[in-house]
Amino acid sequence: MHSLLGQAAVLLALLAASFGVVVGYIGGARQSLRLLNLTERAAYLFAGAMVFANVVMMRALLAHDFEVKYVAQVGSRASPTWVTIVSLWSSLEGSILFWGAILGVYVAAFTYFNRQAYREYMAYALATILFVAAFFTLLVAGVANPFTAISPIPPDGPGPNPLLQNHLLMVIHPPSLYLGYVGMTVPFGIAVAALLRGRLSEGWLKPLRRWTMIPWTFLSIGIVLGGWWAYEVLGWGGYWAWDPVENASLLPWLAATGYLHSTVVQERRRILKAWTLSLVLGAFLLTILGTFMTRSGVFNSVHSFTQSPIGPVFLAFLAIVMIGSIGLLVGRAHLLESEGRIEAVLSRESAFLLNNLIFVVLTFTVLLGTVFPLVTEAVRGTQVSVGEPYFNRMAVPIGLLMVFMMGVGPVLPWGKPQSSEVFRSFAVPLAALVVVMVACFAFGVREWLTLFTFGLCGFAMAVTLREMVAPARERRKRRQEGFVSALAGSIAANRRRFGGYVVHIAVIVIVAAVSASATYKATVEASLSPGDSFRVGKYTLTYDRGGLKKQEHRDTVLAHMTVKDGDKIVGYMAPALNYYDRQREPIGTPDVFTIGQNDLYLSLLSMERDGSRIGVRAFTIPLVVWLWYAIPLLAAGSLIALWPKRRTQTATLPEGAATT
């Protein structure tokens, strides 16, 4: 029943999307409102059918209907319910189906919110989004069909990959990442529509910005959550390893971040239209490339799905989109003439240009490192690896440059400022840099690079905070308001900027956390019998006893440890190893204990079954928690920026002149 219903829904979605593509492009070319109307309906129909198909799959999973191929692959009667829910996106076919549902929700929301606006572009935009949708639906209907009925019906299934059912973060991390990835389709559609029309009006910039901002937010949060998941599950005390799959999520993020900055210059100075659109197209291409990397088996990774036949199909799609995008840019970009100009080298606009260059170079570097093993194998026939040491050496200087620019950019005024005054406004931030460095030195930081990083963070933070409160102070002076109402008023007057600065603070916090945790991570390995102790940092860890927890889907052995600071017991920890039926190497569950700003991280390496001897690796890692604090900051900043203006305000403006 599920199999048939699901396949019917997928076919309906495929029909709706294909219909929408054809009608939308014709409608766009003829500028026909009637055809646009049909395209919008096709978009809704696609969304409905795809969401329905996902509901069917979820029901099949929960009902353990092993007739459905995907359920037979990942389902298991022994799995807890949350694992069953997670398994919708934990394996290849399901994740593509889930992908389709998210795209459906996006396209429906995009259609709904713009149902009366931007008539001249919408048909092209929807047709482009539905083109991408049709491709993914084609995968679901064809090579990656999860609904195929199998016979004989197996009595039970193996359950999802153990690594992916080990932590509750799996419930939110992949959906957040997918919301980021998939959402990039919408700005792609908007940018393609602008190119096809050969016109980028002020009005059309607004949805482009908003609909990039939304997936960008999810992608940012998804990336940090991915780090958190790796930290809590993989047991090596780290959260980022420059693994191809991690890079795949970072690449579109970098391109999109570049876009979010260049769009500011574009609005302000009316320049760089084609460049800005290229970044949007690039961000989308990189999401497709990223998906290809994770799902095709071309790259190696802890996260990658098993090899599958979708690779060649995906490659063909990637080629079509790449050729189409470049063709459009080459053929149409000259229509988007710059209207404004840059007046001085030392100005806010040049700072934004430099920022864009830095983002593009970093994107290029990460991409280069990720695909280079393929290059050497193709031209020299030898296999090489490009790993952490390379990426760190390349990305650290570029990253520091970025933090520096984060402090410089906001200080520089637009237009053609006078240099003496510019230099004067750097006095306070530079003082912050020195103060932070001296303070850190006094606290015992001796590594020059870390010291310098902290100093730059202080510099950027001082600038950001000043920029955040300065309008409020000015307002207070002029309007005699109280500080709080002045702040609220100034935020309301310029949400985007304020939100952007909140995100900057989040990024500064992340940089500081990464720098500190990487420099001051200490590791101790120990082999212990019950009663033995060892020291890590200022803590003494005692192994009390082993434990065994039998669950239906796995056996877990735990090492119960007591943590002491001097003579005082500060807590208990129990790192574990999980043994799954179908796998020999156990999967660890490290235990993380956060004491103040420091993490004590315990990873159980081995354990005799009777608990007589264990091997553990202990880490003390400072400031890692700051990374997780950055998540709400990122979300808050984005929400402030995205919060719509009061209607009365926008309604008075003619369409096309709206500025948010």
Add this chain to the structure above:
Amino acid sequence: MKWRNVVIAALILLPIIGLLAFGFGRDPHAVPFALRDKPAPDFTLHTLSGGTMKLSEMRGKPVVINFWASWCEPCKYEHDMLQQASSYYGETVQFIGIVYQDTEEAVRGYLQKHASVYPHLLDPTTSVAIDYGISGVPETYLVDKDGVVREKSPGVISGKELRRWLDNRLGGS
């Protein structure tokens, strides 16, 4: 101007697409075989029956080294074939198994159920496996009569492959 852009775009795009297409032809889990035609790393290991074996003392005939473990599912597929091959080549080829990251107890249990005609050596510190550049089990190597590593098969080895290795060596000498 426009055509120049098209050419530049094509020059950038085609290699990228070609490269990714090339990616399909390779196995991302493959680890290179760096020891090919190099002298085989020597080792002295304990056998399950209590004696010791030294690789360099087996010069004069080809040696097939099979790394395996009792917990390794794929190793079970090749077990019977390896036994038959060892019986077939008899004295002309030396077969040995090296146990990879496993307990002696588990190996004994396995071999009681699945009899073996050639000796199995224990590598408790995994150092011989590292010496040979192992990236998982099963993995099978061929060391020729002069003690040079000639072949490697990552993963389950087929009878055909093994035959090709050995008939080459034995026919040539």
Add this chain to the structure above:
Amino acid sequence: MSFLVALLLVAADPVSAEAEAHAIGQRLRCPVCQGMPISESPSEMAQAMMGKVREMQAEGKSREQIIDYFTQRYGDWVLLDPRKEGVLIFLWALPPVALLVGLIVLRRYTKRQAPAKATRVAAVAADPYLDAVRREVEQ
């Protein structure tokens, strides 16, 4: 985002043998876990390889000798920090070259954009920064 991962670990204190072993392990790829250095992977194989590194250290082998030992067995594949030779030159050189080329392009772009006659137009207000703020407030 996480650009500054694992700063300075390679430059760790040379007096401590364990730090040196860790630094070597950082550069070697674990063959069973794909992509992770042997110093970080909790897998048995990686631990055995770290054991080998420590053993060779105890025998007085230099860092190069230890790295060579592993590349002889696993090829250059085992190096997470690829050598700077042959095609790999491009890997190391292209990012800085890209940055440089970008800077030149940017410089020419802003020059072309900026007015030819560099007349020093006086800033509208004494403090351009506060002026910007004021403009914002008035919005």
